[in-house]
Amino acid sequence: MNDTDRRTKLMQFAAGAVFLAIVVVVALIVVNSGGDGGDAENIEGAAEVSSALQGIPQNEMVLGDPKAPVELVEFGDLQCPVCKGFAEEILPPIIENQVKNGEAKIDFRNFTIIGPESVDAGAAALAAGAQGRGWNFVELFYKNQGTEGSGYADDAFIEAVAKAAGVEDMAKWNEDRKLMRAEVEETSQEARQLGFNGTPSFAIEGPGTKGLETLGTPTSTGAFEEAIEEAG
Amino acid sequence: MSYPSEDTLRRATAFVSALGVGVATYIAIAESGGGSPVCLAGSTGCRTVAESSYSHVAGVNIAVFGVIGYLLLLATAFFANDLARFGAFAVSLGGFGYSIFLTYIELFKIEAICQWCVASAVLMTILFLISATRLIAYGGNELQAAR
Numbered sequence: 398m399n400d401t402d403r404r405t406k407l408m409q410f411a412a413g414a415v416f417l418a419i420v421v422v423v424a425l426i427v428v429n430s431g432g433d434g435g436d437a438e439n440i441e442g443a444a445e446v447s448s449a450l451q452g453i454p455q456n457e458m459v460l461g462d463p464k465a466p467v468e469l470v471e472f473g474d475l476q477c478p479v480c481k482g483f484a485e486e487i488l489p490p491i492i493e494n495q496v497k498n499g500e501a502k503i504d505f506r507n508f509t510i511i512g513p514e515s516v517d518a519g520a521a522a523l524a525a526g527a528q529g530r531g532w533n534f535v536e537l538f539y540k541n542q543g544t545e546g547s548g549y550a551d552d553a554f555i556e557a558v559a560k561a562a563g564v565e566d567m568a569k570w571n572e573d574r575k576l577m578r579a580e581v582e583e584t585s586q587e588a589r590q591l592g593f594n595g596t597p598s599f600a601i602e603g604p605g606t607k608g609l610e611t612l613g614t615p616t617s618t619g620a621f622e623e624a625i626e627e628a629g
Numbered sequence: 630m631s632y633p634s635e636d637t638l639r640r641a642t643a644f645v646s647a648l649g650v651g652v653a654t655y656i657a658i659a660e661s662g663g664g665s666p667v668c669l670a671g672s673t674g675c676r677t678v679a680e681s682s683y684s685h686v687a688g689v690n691i692a693v694f695g696v697i698g699y700l701l702l703l704a705t706a707f708f709a710n711d712l713a714r715f716g717a718f719a720v721s722l723g724g725f726g727y728s729i730f731l732t733y734i735e736l737f738k739i740e741a742i743c744q745w746c747v748a749s750a751v752l753m754t755i756l757f758l759i760s761a762t763r764l765i766a767y768g769g770n771e772l773q774a775a776r
Contacts, residue, residue: 400769400770401769402769403711403768403769404768404769404770405769406769407711407714407715407764407768407769408765408768408769410715411715411718411761411764411768414718414719414722415722418722418723418725418726419726421726422726422727422729422730425730426730426733429730429733429734429738439738441738441739441740442740443677443739443740443741444673444674444677444739444740444741445740447673447677
């Protein structure tokens with residue numbers, strides 16, 4: 398084979414390799430561009446959550462300055478799509494303003510109404526809270542929430558959320574979450590005693606309230622702002 | 630069109646590949662045992678990327694594949710024949726393509742940037758450009774290769 402033939406062959410191989418590479422890269426991107434939640438292999442938004450919560454104290458499941466005069470209590474179920482909506486649309490401005498400026502703190506308490514996986518997820522959130530990552534867990538869970546009742550919230554998914562939430566000691570987290578199932582049942586019972594029958598439900602306590610007062614489910618950020626102001 | 634001599638292109642390949650071996654080895658070592666490379670300016674991107682499911686393929690850290698790729702490219706710099714030229718082109722094309730995919734994943738899926746991964750992607754892009762030039766300029770030409 399002379400030089401010209403060799404060169405032609407090489408260029409044909411090279412062109413084929415480039416074509417193949419383009420096909421593979423495009424296929425990889427298309428395959429990975431999906432993601433309708435509930436995928437343990439693909440937990441999204443960890444950096445976004447971490448940045449939104451950066452600098453805010455977390456004490457177990459309480460987000461905000463422990464000395465904040467007003468405590469907003471959210472009774473939620475991690476598998477509940479409406480709770481996800483609240484976490485993504487209504488509560489962020491409250492966290493950004495009233496929580497960050499020390500006016501209020503938010504306590505997430507489990508009120509499991511959807512299924513046994515909600516208890517698993519809730520206990521896992523509490524175990525993450527024991528390592529200062531409770532709210533990262535809750536927010537990430539909501540961000541990656543799958544279709545209700547699809548069985549996505551299995552151990553693999555819950556563990557992937559915990560890792561992405563930045564839980565440092567996974568062995569301890571694993572032990573803690575077994576012990577914390579009872580606490581999930583307790584707060585669910587508390588929610589029922591307060592008269593709630595759906596999630597999310599809210600209660601508030603502050604200098605302007607008589608103990609823990611129920612708010613029900615306010616449907617706007619403004620309603621929460623008003624409630625915090627009145628309780629403060 | 631005039632091209633740099635093949636010796637120059639081979640030396641450039643050796644230099645950039647050696648840098649790549651260093652970067653990929655650092656990432657692989659830093660991530661072994663559940664750690665992550667240290668990002669500059671206090672960024673948490675390296676940790677986020679290291680903890681994502683995309684950092685491993687079949688249980689193997691992708692930085693290990695990077696080390697192997699850069700070593701292969703380094704090896705091609707020592708030979709002036711068509712196998713080395715096409716080998717360098719094919720390996721760097723694979724590395725370049727995968728770097729595009731990983732950059733997409735960092736930007737749109739993990740939503741975090743690891744500066745060391747960006748450095749590796751830049752090095753792989755440079756190696757692809759050098760290897761493509763080498764193949765186009767000297768592929769199939771044993772006489773010129775002897776220069």
